[in-house]
Amino acid sequence: MxxxxxxxxDSRRIDELLQPNCGMHYVDGWKSARSELAAIDAFGPASPNWDDDRVVEDSSRYIVYPWRSTMVRLPADEHFYRLRTARNRYLLDDDEQRQWGSALIGVAGLSVGASVVSVCALTGARRFRIADLDTLGPSNLNRLQGSVCDLGMSKVTLAQRRLLETDPYCDVSAHPNGYDSLDGSFLGSVGEEQLSVLAEEMDDLALKVVVRQQARVLGIPVVMATDNGDNVILDVERYDLDAEYPLFHGRAGEFTGMDVSELNDPRNRIRIASAIVGSDVTPRTRYSLTQVGRSLPSWPQLGTAANAAGSVAGLAARLIVLGADMQSGRYRVDLDRILLGDKAASATRWNELDEYAFAALMSQRY
Known part of the structure; x- marks a missing residue:
């Protein structure tokens, strides 16, 4: 890309692109990089003389972004990464930053998953496999960082572009047809490198089950963040630590012998989706779900929750990669209760929802 x-x-190609008639906008990232590199190198071992134009040019790379008609002059990979992660220092030590930067992060589903990708990249992750078959629509713009200029574009392409504009040296493997359970390249079961951790954010129930079954066989840990009003529910399944750990914490059984058609049967979807998510969601979420298919086209979501979910899942992924003692289980991040206390659940008019109707509506999420 x-x-x-x-x-x-590549001097001839660079000179060609710098010609006025080429129509290429030019950005020189060294204008700020010189002083910043000098500052972070000041207390370290001997470093290049960043005041020397020849040293700077030898340490430069010219990055061409065709979709922006822009070429950016930047420090080469090593120096750029030191710059980009300089303000992580001491919050992450050098070994942790290197380990996180070399981990292979898989993200399947790019709604909440787009926030997961963004947060992981911002903290210095550099290697990704991303999958989604959807395109950007107007109703996505309440929670996705997107532009009306990009409507109809593949969510995978948009995520890949954002990653490369954040770090042109990152490694992104794009799967624009979504996660394919018959293609082992995404998880890494056919000679490819296995994922370090999978953030699973797909809507399709059958694929949610299958990807966990395959991840469990391969010993790949799975995290899933579900937005809940303004809150987040995080599920962690450490298949790397326990090859027998039950899917979805055993909340919906083991799915033994169930094929894709059975998983997609509406009766099974109601039962399974209700068991996985449970009914312990915010009153406004419960009420909003009654409007799916009526005044709402699909699952209700807020940008605050989608971004919080991305942060929570991204942090969980990093903790797992760095060897923290994070156990399998369900974790709740109730921001409204932190800010409002018991008043967060005081709106009783949102609570009048029949349990079966709630279970049936929950199944539409998948």
């Missing part, structure tokens, strides 16, 4: 040009070997 991009070109990374080295002035030592």
């Amino acid at each position: 991009i070109e990374i040009l080295d002035p030592k070997t």
Whole structure:
């Protein structure tokens, strides 16, 4: 998707793109990088003389972003990564930053998953496999960082572009047809490198089950963040620590012998989806679900929750990669209760919802 040009070997191409008639906008990232690199190198071992133009040019790469008609001059990979993660220092030590930067993060489903990708990248993750078959629609713009100029574009393409604009040296493997249970390349079961951790944010119930079954066989940990009003429900399944750990914490059984058609049977979807998510959601979420198919086109979501969910899932992924003692289980992040206390649940008019109707509506999420 991009070109990374080295002035030592690609000078002719660089000169061509810098011509006024080429129509390429030029950004020189070294204007701020010189002083910032000098500042972070000041107390370390001997470093290059960033005041020397020849040193700077030798340490430069020219990144071409065709969808922006822009070429950016940046420090080469090593120096750029030191710059980009400089303010992580001491919050993450050097070994932790390297370990996180080398981990292979899989994200399937790019609604909440887009926030997961963004948070992981911001903290210095550099290797991704991303999957989604959907395109950006107007109703997605309440929770996705997108532009009306991008309507109809693949969510995978948009996520890949955002990653490369944040870090052009990152490694992104895109799966625009979504997660394919018959293609082992996403998880890494056919000679490919296995994922370090999977953030699973798909809507399809059958795929949610199948990807966990396959991840369990491979010993890949799975995290899933579900937005709940303004709150977040986080599920962690440490298949890397326990090869027998039950799918969805055993809340919906083991799905033994159930094929895709059975998982997609409306009666099974109602039962399974209700068991997985449970009824302990915010009153406004419960009421909103009664409007799915009426005044709402699909599952109700807020941008605050989608971004909080991305942060929570991204943190969980990093803790797992860095070897923290994070156990399998369900974790709740109730921001409204933190801010409002018991008043968060005081709106009784939202609570009048029949349990079966709630279970049936929950199944539409999947």
